[in-house]
Amino acid sequence: MEPCNNDSTTLSTECYTSPDSVVNRTEPPDTRRFRTVLHSSGGGVADPARGLPDLTGQVALVTGAARGQGRSHCIALAEAGADIAALDVCRDLDVPAYPLATRADLDDVVAEVEARDRRALPLVADVRDPEGVEAAVAEVERAFGRLDILVNNAAVVTSAPFWELTEPQWGAVVDTNLSGVWRTSRAATAMLRRSPRGRIVNISSTGGVRAVAEFAHYVAAKHGVVGLTKAMAIELAGDRVTVNAILPGAVDSPMLAGLADELGLTPDDVHKRWLHDQLLVEVIAPGEVTGALLWLLSDAARHVTGHCLAVDGGALAR
Ligand SMILES: NC(=O)c1ccc[n+]([C@@H]2O[C@H](COP(=O)([O-])OP(=O)(O)OC[C@H]3O[C@@H](n4cnc5c(N)ncnc54)[C@H](O)[C@@H]3O)[C@@H](O)[C@H]2O)c1
Numbered sequence: 001m002e003p004c005n006n007d008s009t010t011l012s013t014e015c016y017t018s019p020d021s022v023v024n025r026t027e028p029p030d031t032r033r034f035r036t037v038l039h040s041s042g043g044g045v046a047d048p049a050r051g052l053p054d055l056t057g058q059v060a061l062v063t064g065a066a067r068g069q070g071r072s073h074c075i076a077l078a079e080a081g082a083d084i085a086a087l088d089v090c091r092d093l094d095v096p097a098y099p100l101a102t103r104a105d106l107d108d109v110v111a112e113v114e115a116r117d118r119r120a121l122p123l124v125a126d127v128r129d130p131e132g133v134e135a136a137v138a139e140v141e142r143a144f145g146r147l148d149i150l151v152n153n154a155a156v157v158t159s160a161p162f163w164e165l166t167e168p169q170w171g172a173v174v175d176t177n178l179s180g181v182w183r184t185s186r187a188a189t190a191m192l193r194r195s196p197r198g199r200i201v202n203i204s205s206t207g208g209v210r211a212v213a214e215f216a217h218y219v220a221a222k223h224g225v226v227g228l229t230k231a232m233a234i235e236l237a238g239d240r241v242t243v244n245a246i247l248p249g250a251v252d253s254p255m256l257a258g259l260a261d262e263l264g265l266t267p268d269d270v271h272k273r274w275l276h277d278q279l280l281v282e283v284i285a286p287g288e289v290t291g292a293l294l295w296l297l298s299d300a301a302r303h304v305t306g307h308c309l310a311v312d313g314g315a316l317a318r
Pocket of ligand 1: 101153176204
């Protein structure tokens with residue numbers, strides 16, 4: 001049996017997975033081994049009252065970081081102690097029709113992170129662009145020398161019956177929302193595997209496990225994110241990198257507002273179309289999705305992987 005590294009405050013893979021330690025043990029139980037596991041740090045619940053994990057010394061890369069849920073994630077992760085690489089496309093695209101975030105939005109997130117005494121690295125990149133993503137991740141390595149957390153959050157949406165979707169609409173939604181998650185994860189995995197507690201959290205949707213009319217491309221992409229999450233969880237388990245997905249319901253963000261504007265919907269229409277099937281019918285605040293993210297990043301969730309966590313007002317209960 002490999003010796004335990006009892007000085008370490010991080011989880012020791014050898015100690016934890018050695019078959020000797022579980023099956024063929026003839027000597028008395030080595031309680032130090034369990035201390036090592038139970039007292040692992042760097043992700044513990046630092047402030048149980050607020051449910052904040054201690055991410056001090058860790059580095060997080062968040063895509064779609066400049067506004068909405070991504071902005072909320074960046075600020076909360078900085079509050080929990082992480083340095084932040086904030087990636088966003090920061091320009092409008094042909095698809096979707098609603099405006100995307102701006103460079104000023106990204107700079108504002110950087111200022112919020114720095115106001116919490118954490119380092120922030122703004123990255124203007126398009127998750128559809130392989131070279132751009134590789135260059136952004138290389139920049140993270142140059143700036144911080146490590147990566148512990150990847151939050152794949154960037155996405156776009158349009159709405160129409162599937163037979164009316166254009167090639168550019170299908171392509172933009174699938175390439176951003178699904179391929180962008182794979183592409184960014186592929187680029188980041190080498191660093192995440194070197195982290196003592198690598199974590200990937202993919203933001204899917206309730207549309208990732210059930211269909212919604214007039215969102216066939218979005219539903220297909222978000223189902224893909226759920227499958228990709230599970231496949232990556234299997235492939236990265238040997239490196240103790242967990243991979244999970246969050247499935248938000250209708251979240252109060254520029255995406256929801258932009259889509260409503262594009263379709264000419266009033267707030268009342270939005271409630272009728274997208275909130276009526278939630279058991280708790282209020283629109284969900286970005287911070288509530290962030291709360292689920294923080295839990296997935298905490299030590300309490302270190303054995304949670306390949307999981308989909310819905311923050312959906314109970315919509316999936318129906
Ligand atoms: N808002 C909702 O109701 C809702 C519901 C379920 C799931 N979600 C998911 O939550 C996540 C966050 O969405 P949000 O509500 O904050 O939307 P949002 O539009 O406010 O934020 C998305 C961010 O991604 C960026 N982005 C878009 N395309 C990009 C690209 N190609 N490369 C890099 N960045 C790009 C945008 O500039 C924007 O800052 C998305 O994955 C979305 O699909 C949202």
